[in-house]
Amino acid sequence: MKNLVIRRPDDWHLHLRDGAMLAGIAPESARHFGRAIIMPNLVPPVVTGAQASAYRDRILAALPEGADFTPLMTLYLTEQTDPADVVAAHQAGIITAVKLYPAGATTNSASGVKDFDKVRGTLEAMAQAGIPLCVHGEVVDSDIDIFDREAVFIDRVLDPVRRATPGLKVVMEHITTRQGVDYARSGGKDLGATITTHHLVINRNAILVGGIKPHYYCLPVAKREEHRLALREAATSGDATFFLGTDSAPHIDPLKENACGCAGCFTATNTMSILAEVFEQEGALDRLEGFASLHGPAFYGLAPNEATLTLTKGDPVTYPAKIETGDGPVTVFDPMMPLHWRVG
Numbered sequence: 001m002k003n004l005v006i007r008r009p010d011d012w013h014l015h016l017r018d019g020a021m022l023a024g025i026a027p028e029s030a031r032h033f034g035r036a037i038i039m040p041n042l043v044p045p046v047v048t049g050a051q052a053s054a055y056r057d058r059i060l061a062a063l064p065e066g067a068d069f070t071p072l073m074t075l076y077l078t079e080q081t082d083p084a085d086v087v088a089a090h091q092a093g094i095i096t097a098v099k100l101y102p103a104g105a106t107t108n109s110a111s112g113v114k115d116f117d118k119v120r121g122t123l124e125a126m127a128q129a130g131i132p133l134c135v136h137g138e139v140v141d142s143d144i145d146i147f148d149r150e151a152v153f154i155d156r157v158l159d160p161v162r163r164a165t166p167g168l169k170v171v172m173e174h175i176t177t178r179q180g181v182d183y184a185r186s187g188g189k190d191l192g193a194t195i196t197t198h199h200l201v202i203n204r205n206a207i208l209v210g211g212i213k214p215h216y217y218c219l220p221v222a223k224r225e226e227h228r229l230a231l232r233e234a235a236t237s238g239d240a241t242f243f244l245g246t247d248s249a250p251h252i253d254p255l256k257e258n259a260c261g262c263a264g265c266f267t268a269t270n271t272m273s274i275l276a277e278v279f280e281q282e283g284a285l286d287r288l289e290g291f292a293s294l295h296g297p298a299f300y301g302l303a304p305n306e307a308t309l310t311l312t313k314g315d316p317v318t319y320p321a322k323i324e325t326g327d328g329p330v331t332v333f334d335p336m337m338p339l340h341w342r343v344g
């Protein structure tokens with residue numbers, strides 16, 4: 001029996017959805033996490049400060065009694081976004097960041113950005129006001145192989161945008177490649193990167209070997225093993241550039257187990273057990289707190305949580321295979337390895 005006490009972790013990239021799905025899955029994140037950056041890719045997307053405020057109220061109403069969980073809201077950047085609304089929502093404490101989806105890159109991204117010149121004014125206002133931009137970093141060009149879309153995005157879009165907007169704080173969301181790790185590492189204090197739980201565990205074989213496994217399909221899609229190893233090295237290195245964003249993204253099973261299955265892995269329930277296992281495998285348990293609880297708040301200019309979370313090592317722990325929601329069942333990510341660390 002072994003104990004590890006860390007500051008209560010935060011999730012810097014989370015999909016809570018809305019309605020019955022929100023009600024069903026919000027407790028899964030609120031159980032272990034103190035705060036989360038809430039993704040705005042609802043249908044329709046969260047594009048104004050007023051919509052973010054109303055969505056925050058719906059999230060708070062969905063939390064269990066006494067939950068110690070603060071949703072940090074984001075706005076979905078469109079070519080019509082009004083820079084003044086973004087700055088006002090930030091000054092009023094309604095939003096923490098703005099999310100950039102290249103149009104068509106992922107789930108509910110149709111209203112995203114096609115022409116980056118059209119959002120230049122908003123990005124400049126954000127740089128001035130110190131509002132971070134969270135980026136889904138994949139190009140959508142049909143001639144670019146899906147496994148190369150992150151690396152190409154860095155060269156063609158991210159680096160030019162950052163050079164054109166000095167002082168803009170950027171989070172490379174859910175990086176999946178060695179190129180993502182290298183670029184984040186070289187970017188200075190205004191650049192951070194989130195890493196998901198599942199990308200530390202799976203490579204692309206999990207999706208494709210022995211049959212198509214839809215519950216391992218997410219975007220950006222898991223890459224070759226060398227990239228997974230680069231992500232594990234980055235996450236466990238102690239480098240404050242890298243912090244946890246689970247990208248826990250629930251879809252009901254009928255939409256995953258489908259001829260055109262949705263992208264997203266649902267990891268809110270068992271993330272902390274999985275991370276403890278991964279960090280122990282890497283001989284870096286002492287760095288788990290940095291990755292899950294300290295580097296994220298430091299990047300966002302917030303204090304770490306006061307509360308703590310205890311992880312205890314013992315016999316393998318199990319988690320439910322599915323979370324039943326009012327919308328339907330959601331399969332919990334299966335890490336395909338025994339987990340020995342339980343929370344509590």
Ligand SMILES: NC(=O)N[C@@H](CC(=O)O)C(=O)O
Nearest residue numbers: 015106107218219249263264
């Ligand atoms: N990661 C995913 O595969 N899916 C996310 C969208 C996203 O974060 O790109 C979702 O909203 O389902």
Ligand SMILES: [Zn+2]
Nearest residue numbers: 106136219220
């Ligand atoms: Zn994304």
Ligand SMILES: [Zn+2]
Nearest residue numbers: 015039247249
């Ligand atoms: Zn996401």
